[in-house]
Amino acid sequence: MGAWLAIDHLGLTEGGTNIIDDVSLTLAAQRTVILGPNGAGKSTLLRLIHGLLHPGSGRMHWPGVLTQAMVFQRPVMLRTTALANVIYGLKLKGHTAAESEQRARQALARVGLEQLAQRPARLLSGGEQQRVALARAWALEPQLLILDEPTASLDPASSREVERIITDIAAGARILMTTHNLGQARRLAEEIVFIDRGRVVEQTPVGQFFCLPQTGAAQRFLKEEIP
Amino acid sequence: MHEFNQPLITAWQLVAGADARLADIVFLSLRVSLSATLIACVAGMPMGALLAVGRFPGRRVLIVLFNGLMGLPPVVVGLLVYLLLSRAGPLGRFGLLFSPSAMIIAQAILVTPIVAALTRQVIADAWSEYREQLRSLGAGRTRAAATLLWDGRFSLTTAALAGFGRAIAEVGAVMIVGGNIDGVTRVMTTTIALETSKGDLPLALALGFILIALVLAINALAYALRGWAQRKWG
Numbered sequence: 001m002g003a004w005l006a007i008d009h010l011g012l013t014e015g016g017t018n019i020i021d022d023v024s025l026t027l028a029a030q031r032t033v034i035l036g037p038n039g040a041g042k043s044t045l046l047r048l049i050h051g052l053l054h055p056g057s058g059r060m061h062w063p064g065v066l067t068q069a070m071v072f073q074r075p076v077m078l079r080t081t082a083l084a085n086v087i088y089g090l091k092l093k094g095h096t097a098a099e100s101e102q103r104a105r106q107a108l109a110r111v112g113l114e115q116l117a118q119r120p121a122r123l124l125s126g127g128e129q130q131r132v133a134l135a136r137a138w139a140l141e142p143q144l145l146i147l148d149e150p151t152a153s154l155d156p157a158s159s160r161e162v163e164r165i166i167t168d169i170a171a172g173a174r175i176l177m178t179t180h181n182l183g184q185a186r187r188l189a190e191e192i193v194f195i196d197r198g199r200v201v202e203q204t205p206v207g208q209f210f211c212l213p214q215t216g217a218a219q220r221f222l223k224e225e226i227p
Numbered sequence: 228m229h230e231f232n233q234p235l236i237t238a239w240q241l242v243a244g245a246d247a248r249l250a251d252i253v254f255l256s257l258r259v260s261l262s263a264t265l266i267a268c269v270a271g272m273p274m275g276a277l278l279a280v281g282r283f284p285g286r287r288v289l290i291v292l293f294n295g296l297m298g299l300p301p302v303v304v305g306l307l308v309y310l311l312l313s314r315a316g317p318l319g320r321f322g323l324l325f326s327p328s329a330m331i332i333a334q335a336i337l338v339t340p341i342v343a344a345l346t347r348q349v350i351a352d353a354w355s356e357y358r359e360q361l362r363s364l365g366a367g368r369t370r371a372a373a374t375l376l377w378d379g380r381f382s383l384t385t386a387a388l389a390g391f392g393r394a395i396a397e398v399g400a401v402m403i404v405g406g407n408i409d410g411v412t413r414v415m416t417t418t419i420a421l422e423t424s425k426g427d428l429p430l431a432l433a434l435g436f437i438l439i440a441l442v443l444a445i446n447a448l449a450y451a452l453r454g455w456a457q458r459k460w461g
Contacts, residue, residue, distance in 0.1 A: 047359070050363060052359055052362055052363065069363070070359075070363040072359060072360060072363075076356060076357050076359075076360035076361075077461075078374070078377075078378050079378050079380075079381075079456075079460040079461065080378075080460070088364070088374075089364045089365075092364050092365045092366055092370070093365060120459060120460045120461055121461075122460055122461025123460070123461045136364075
């Protein structure tokens with residue numbers, strides 16, 4: 001499969017610190033997980049790719065324009081029902097009310113929340129809210145789904161459920177995500193991009209990364225994360 | 228002690244007996260201040276939201292201006308509206324001076340900066356939380372402002388309430404543009420001022436009680452509404 005994104009000498013500086021430091025990267029895998037220590041620039045890189053931030057230097061080349069959706073670490077729910085939260089995203093994309101509702105209900109069903117559709121979204125548990133956020137993203141049928149530590153604030157059971165949903169979405173979309181959970185990275189990723197201090201240190205298939213990391217930084221990272 | 232008690236008793240009799248003159252004054256007060264608050268909300272809330280999420284030249288100046296105008300002296304607003312509406316003024320031909328409409332205009336001008344500045348604060352806080360999500364979903368700034376106004380509808384009752392509290396309690400502006408005409412433009416605060424200076428304390432006191440009770444009741448209502456909304460929507 002060909003590359004879907006080529007990043008060329010991307011840089012972002014804030015307050016004299018290089019948050020993203022001359023990153024060149026070609027992404028071709030269906031499921032890519034970005035790993036790295038805290039403050040390595042993982043979330044910033046995702047936001048640059050999603051267009052929430054503008055790079056200070058360098059450029060991104062998309063061989064074919066991909067529709068995107070993003071799921072954040074902390075789900076942001078509007079003060080309305082779970083269903084209306086999913087509908088909101090669809091309406092912004094220009095779908096009619098009837099079509100939006102139908103697609104929203106389908107998306108909620110796919111994340112296993114159809115029975116909670118009419119509940120106020122903010123009163124759902126953290127795991128349920130994240131599943132509503134996944135439904136909101138999924139309903140848009142993105143070609144690329146970006147997830148920024150989607151399970152970081154969830155309990156193990158909710159994490160597993162979110163992971164299952166991500167696997168389902170991955171059947172029809174490219175996945176680009178960050179996580180602190182190495183088991184999750186190993187289960188979900190085809191390819192690992194390891195970054196440290198704003199630089200890409202290593203980009204390898206998942207099996208190789210966990211067995212034979214190529215760089216000292218990645219070896220140290222794995223040693224610290226897996227005691 | 229008698230001199231203090233007698234007005235209190237008379238005041239209570241006026242309230243309890245639903246005195247017609249008293250009722251007219253109370254209803255006019257409510258009509259004027261609620262209308263002014265409504266206008267201020269319709270104008271000030273979108274302004275506040277756009278100030279919170281918008282990016283346009285002069286935004287910072289406007290924020291400082293609105294914050295500063297929160298403390299606008301009512302008599303100055305009264306004077307300006309008086310000049311606008313007086314026979315020789317630019318809006319003189321409408322003949323609005325010394326009418327409830329003039330009082331509504333003056334109070335709306337007084338209250339709009341309060342509503343706008345408080346709304347901006349509420350929406351700015353929400354914007355920092357929602358910003359990335361709304362942008363990710365493709366909401367432009369105007370759409371985001373509308374979404375945040377809707378989402379913050381319960382918190383914004385505080386802004387509306389602060390505006391209403393200011394309107395119902397001010398005396399300077401309505402006195403100047405309304406003229407305190409008995410049966411036409413006499414509201415609670417202007418009556419209190421007049422009756423007190425005349426030495427007729429019972430009516431002034433009765434109105435004072437009602438004013439305090441009203442403000443407390445409306446605050447209690449808003450508090451209950453916010454509690455309900457918190458339980459219902461989180």
